[in-house]
Amino acid sequence: MDYGIVIASVLALGVLGAAFALVLAIANARFAVKRDPLEEKVLAALAGTNCGACGYGGCAAYAQAVAAGKVPATACIPGGGPAAKAVANLVGQTIEPREQQVAVVHCNRESAPSIDYSGIGDCRAATAIVGGVYECRFACLGLGTCARVCPSGAIWMSDKGLPVVDEERCTGCGICVKACPKGIVTVERRADEVHVLCRSKDKGAVAREKCEHACIACGLCVKACNAKAIEIQDFLAEIDYNKCVSCGECVAVCPTGAIGDYRKTRRRKVDVA
Amino acid sequence: MVAMAYTVDISSFFTIVISMVFVSNFVLARFLGLCPFIGVTNRASSAFGMGAAVTFVMTLASSVSWLIYRYMLLPAADSGFNVFAALAIIKPDASLVLVLKTVTYILVIATLVQLVELVMRRTTPKLYLALGIYLPLITTNCAVLGVALLNTTDTPEVLTFAAATLQGFFAGVGFALVMVLMSAIRERLDLLGVPEAMKGAPIAFICTALMALAFMGFGGLAGATR
Amino acid sequence: MWVYRELLRGAVKENPTFVLVLGLCPTLAVTVTIVNGFWMAVAATCVLVASNVIISACRRLIPSEIRIPCFVVIIASFVTIAEMLMKAYLPDAVNRSLGIFVPLIVVNCIIFGQAEAYAYKNGIARSLVDGIGVGIGYLGALLLISGIREALGAGTLLGMPVWSTYPPAYIMVMAPGAFLVIGILLGIFNALKLSRRRRQPRAAAAPLTSREMAAKPETA
Numbered sequence: 001m002d003y004g005i006v007i008a009s010v011l012a013l014g015v016l017g018a019a020f021a022l023v024l025a026i027a028n029a030r031f032a033v034k035r036d037p038l039e040e041k042v043l044a045a046l047a048g049t050n051c052g053a054c055g056y057g058g059c060a061a062y063a064q065a066v067a068a069g070k071v072p073a074t075a076c077i078p079g080g081g082p083a084a085k086a087v088a089n090l091v092g093q094t095i096e097p098r099e100q101q102v103a104v105v106h107c108n109r110e111s112a113p114s115i116d117y118s119g120i121g122d123c124r125a126a127t128a129i130v131g132g133v134y135e136c137r138f139a140c141l142g143l144g145t146c147a148r149v150c151p152s153g154a155i156w157m158s159d160k161g162l163p164v165v166d167e168e169r170c171t172g173c174g175i176c177v178k179a180c181p182k183g184i185v186t187v188e189r190r191a192d193e194v195h196v197l198c199r200s201k202d203k204g205a206v207a208r209e210k211c212e213h214a215c216i217a218c219g220l221c222v223k224a225c226n227a228k229a230i231e232i233q234d235f236l237a238e239i240d241y242n243k244c245v246s247c248g249e250c251v252a253v254c255p256t257g258a259i260g261d262y263r264k265t266r267r268r269k270v271d272v273a
Numbered sequence: 274m275v276a277m278a279y280t281v282d283i284s285s286f287f288t289i290v291i292s293m294v295f296v297s298n299f300v301l302a303r304f305l306g307l308c309p310f311i312g313v314t315n316r317a318s319s320a321f322g323m324g325a326a327v328t329f330v331m332t333l334a335s336s337v338s339w340l341i342y343r344y345m346l347l348p349a350a351d352s353g354f355n356v357f358a359a360l361a362i363i364k365p366d367a368s369l370v371l372v373l374k375t376v377t378y379i380l381v382i383a384t385l386v387q388l389v390e391l392v393m394r395r396t397t398p399k400l401y402l403a404l405g406i407y408l409p410l411i412t413t414n415c416a417v418l419g420v421a422l423l424n425t426t427d428t429p430e431v432l433t434f435a436a437a438t439l440q441g442f443f444a445g446v447g448f449a450l451v452m453v454l455m456s457a458i459r460e461r462l463d464l465l466g467v468p469e470a471m472k473g474a475p476i477a478f479i480c481t482a483l484m485a486l487a488f489m490g491f492g493g494l495a496g497a498t499r
Numbered sequence: 500m501w502v503y504r505e506l507l508r509g510a511v512k513e514n515p516t517f518v519l520v521l522g523l524c525p526t527l528a529v530t531v532t533i534v535n536g537f538w539m540a541v542a543a544t545c546v547l548v549a550s551n552v553i554i555s556a557c558r559r560l561i562p563s564e565i566r567i568p569c570f571v572v573i574i575a576s577f578v579t580i581a582e583m584l585m586k587a588y589l590p591d592a593v594n595r596s597l598g599i600f601v602p603l604i605v606v607n608c609i610i611f612g613q614a615e616a617y618a619y620k621n622g623i624a625r626s627l628v629d630g631i632g633v634g635i636g637y638l639g640a641l642l643l644i645s646g647i648r649e650a651l652g653a654g655t656l657l658g659m660p661v662w663s664t665y666p667p668a669y670i671m672v673m674a675p676g677a678f679l680v681i682g683i684l685l686g687i688f689n690a691l692k693l694s695r696r697r698r699q700p701r702a703a704a705a706p707l708t709s710r711e712m713a714a715k716p717e718t719a
Contacts (some may be wrong), residue, residue, distance in 0.1 A: 004363035008362050008369055008373075009373055011362070012345060012357075012377065013377070016377060020384040031395040033398075120464050120465070121466055125464070304677065306524070307524050307527065308523060311523070371582065371586070374579075375578055375602045376576065379572075380571070380572070412606070415524040415606055419599060422599045470686050470687075470689040473689075474685050475682045475685040475686035479682040482676070482682060486670075
């Protein structure tokens with residue numbers, strides 16, 4: 001038996017191992033990066049979704065900025081109250097509670113498609129090329145860009161091709177708002193439960209022709225509102241959320257179903273898969 | 274004799290370039306480096322960074338593994354000098370290749386990747402954050418160990434140092450090229466109506482099959498460089 | 500018994516090729532014939548089981564910071580043993596077609612992943628059974644892929660001709676065929692997974708418009 005090979009192997013691995021370990025030890029010392037422990041703690045307190053709602057490129061970047069004391073501790077929206085409190089505690093800021101927000105889809109179209117679109121399946125791309133796919137040119141395109149960009153997976157497309165928001169998962173970060181090229185999605189306070197489900201600025205008769213649920217600017221809602229919270233601008237009803245008390249009177253009188261009331265459905269227990 | 278072991282002539286240089294990048298592309302023809310190919314090519318930016326990092330590691334790994342192969346593993350009778358034969362630990366015709374090849378190469382690669390990670394963390398922190406978990410995964414990248422093994426196993430003639438290093442570098446270039454191409458395709462693939470079951474890896478593999486088919490066309494170049 | 504459950508988990512529920520999508524390099528490269536696929540799976544399984552057992556036995560001795568290099572050296576040693584045994588006992592043709600993919604078992608993500616996720620944290624018996632289970636899954640996957648590729652690409656199965664009238668499509672034993680087969684198989688397994696998962700239609704807060712309020716009587 002050739003013991004030479006055994007000795008040679010042990011020597012080879014021993015020497016190589018030791019040499020490489022030495023190189024790595026030296027490199028570790030020489031290329032050490034000073035880690036701010038505060039930054040690590042802040043990073044641990046954030047939601048960790050890297051969604052960019054705070055305005056920074058990722059959770060690590062925001063943690064760095066907060067630890068440096070440059071920005072308020074409340075910018076992490078998916079982290080919500082708990083994250084804001086924890087971060088504020090860590091960096092020594094005082095904060096006030098902010099209202100919970102949720103995404104709302106302002107379109108309930110019952111409209112026929114005006115063209116047969118088979119291009120890139122992205123609302124932004126489609127808007128850039130054709131402007132609108134349905135008879136009503138303000139309508140939601142239904143290609144699902146908002147659903148794709150949502151970092152919490154809270155939006156999905158219904159059978160009618162309209163986005164549906166899962167209010168349990170929605171954190172109100174607002175990325176869908178930026179993604180929608182038509183301005184169909186907005187972020188409102190969760191406490192506000194009545195919304196106008198139309199964006200059509202067409203004249204009443206024209207809008208009604210194009211979509212069953214269009215706002216025809218008839219003004220019945222304005223009259224019905226006790227808080228004078230509704231105004232008609234550009235043939236479209238707009239609710240002033242500062243005045244609206246979500247009483248639902250406008251919903252009952254609207255002839256086309258352009259205003260919707262989430263009140264009953266939010267109080268009801270819903271099944272979420 | 275020693276000088277010849279370290280240089281490469283111009284026609285072999287072009288042979289190396291064309292064969293490593295196109296004809297025997299590491300991903301599309303040799304099936305090496307598939308895990309990061311499927312895992313990292315979702316975005317073009319991370320694909321390019323990963324390709325660059327892997328090329329760097331492959332070049333260094335080729336060089337160091339060539340040195341180890343030549344002066345530690347090959348029998349003294351073939352290579353002219355063997356550390357252990359010189360120390361009279363083993364006989365001049367004894368070969369350590371089969372015994373130590375895998376272990377020493379993988380040690381070299383693991384160390385190199387760790388080094389690259391340390392240097393990157395200090396000098397290019399943004400790229401380091403972007404690559405994140407994929408940097409340590411270069412250790413288990415078949416392409417890196419593969420190029421070290423290919424340079425030193427069953428080669429038609431013993432390679433020179435320059436040839437081995439260049440082969441490592443251009444193999445990495447081929448790898449990076451295919452990564453960038455694939456990421457460009459996949460970014461657009463996202464937006465099309467892919468059936469639910471095929472989303473992600475399955476459709477990526479079908480695209481890879483088409484790319485491999487296209488790259489097989491480069492086989493004609495192999496004749497031209499001879 | 501837990502043995503059976505662990506084996507099934509490693510082989511089916513967490514099948515390394517079709518579910519975890521790991522270790523694809525040797526899977527696609529050597530599955531040109533069934534014989535090659537078989538020997539590669541046997542080699543990988545032996546290395547997996549051996550390294551799982553040793554790492555599990557030494558898990559209290561290995562500090563967490565340097566566990567990766569330790570795993571690497573242990574796995575590399577077993578791969579070297581496997582390579583030497585194969586070179587000694589297997590026919591030359593098999594060794595030549597397996598080529599560099601036998602030493603490449605050392606960077607096979609399956610073995611690494613199992614060492615990291617399982618052997619480092621569990622006892623010897625569990626790690627052994629887990630290794631066998633994953634190995635069985637891997638063998639099954641390789642046999643399936645190589646069976647398809649050999650039958651369609653060379654017209655043979657285990658060297659015996661299968662069809663008489665179909666001229667084999669040589670593309671199947673080359674690179675594009677491999678990618679095509681794995682892409683389609685992954686798609687099929689994905690479809691099975693999706694159909695098994697019962698998708699309840701998700702209902703969420705939807706606003707009631709005047710139409711719906713008129714149609715439904717108000718329930719408190």
